[in-house]
Amino acid sequence: MPELPEVETVRRQLAGVLVGKTFAVVERLEAGMLRDCGPEQVRDGLPGRCVEEVDRLGKFLVIRLSGGFFLTVHLGMTGQLLVGPDEDGRGEGALRPPGIQAEEDRHRRFLFVLADDDGRRLRLEFRDMRKFGRLHLTAGAPAPRLRDLGPDAWRGSWDREYLARRLRGRTAPLKAFLLDQRHLAGIGNIYADEILWWTELSPLRPSGSLSDEEIARLATEIPLRLGEGVRLLGCSLSDFVDIEGRPGTFQRWLRAYGRHGQICSRCGGVLQRALVGGRGTAYCPGCQR
Secondary structure (H helix, E strand, C coil): CHHHHHHHHHHHHHHHHHHCCEEEEEEEHHHHHHHHHHHHHHHHHHHCCCEEEEECCCCCCEEEEEEHEEEEECCCCCCEEEEECCCCCCCCCCCCCCCCCCCHHHEEEEEEEEEEECCCCEEEEEEEECCCCCCEECCCCHHHHHHHHHEECCCCCCCCCCCHHHCCCCCCCCHHHHCCCCEECCCHHHHHHHHHHHHHCCCCCEHHCCCHHHHHHHHHHEEEEEEEEHCCCCCCCCCCCCCCCCCCCHHHHHCCCCCCCCECCCCCCEEEEEEEECCCEEEEECCCC
C-alpha cells in the first residue's frame, strides 16, 4: 500500500503539472470507488473547475479546486495516478508507462481530461487493480474522513511531548500504535518496520512502556525515515509507480521490512517475523528491545 513517502512523491509531481489546469471532461469513472458523492455529481460538478493546489495529509491527496471544491484521493493498496498528454484530443488513448501492458488497461477506473488556457490537454488516469482506492468530491472542505486523522507524520505539528502524551498508558504493541492513523497520519507497514529498526525498539513492546529517551529517539526517527522515503521517491515492492510509471528506490535500502530470515545488518542476528495487529512484521530480537 502506498504510504506517506509514495503519496508525497505523487503529490509533488501532480502539483507540477496540474496546478492551473482545468478539468474539461470526465471520460470514465468507477462508481463503486466514489465516496461523499455520486457519479452525476462528478460528471456535472468537476468540469470547469481549475486546480488551485495539490496538498496531502498522511496517505491522502487533497486537490483544491476553484469554487471551494476538493477532490480527495486515497490510492488504496494498488492505486496508481498516471499523467500524460492527450495527443488524440479525445482522452481515449491508453497511457502505458514502462511495464504497463495493453491488457492492464482494464484496471483504469477513472479518466479525466484537463486543459490549460492555451487549450493544451492532458490525461489524468487512476488505475487500481483491486479497486480499494477511493475518490471523494466535496464542497467546502476535504473528505470528512480526514477529520479523524492525527497530524501528518512527516511535516505535521507534533513533537516529542505530543508523542509522549499519546503513548502514555497504552498497552497495544508499539507497531500497532504507529499504524493507527489517529495518532500520526501516513505511517504504514513498511515504514513502521523501518522506523522501529532504526530506533532499536521492538514492535512487540507495549506502547506505554517507552522511556523518555526512547520516545525522543522515536520522535526523531519518524520524520527522518519518512523523509528518506520521500528523497528516494518511494518504495516500489509491487505496484507503486510515480505519475510517469517509474518505480521508487527506497526498497534498495530496507533494513527490516520483508527481510525476516535474513541477517541483521546492525548486530548480525537473524531477523524474525511476527504478526502485530494482523500485519506481518520483521524485526531483530537481538538489537530491537
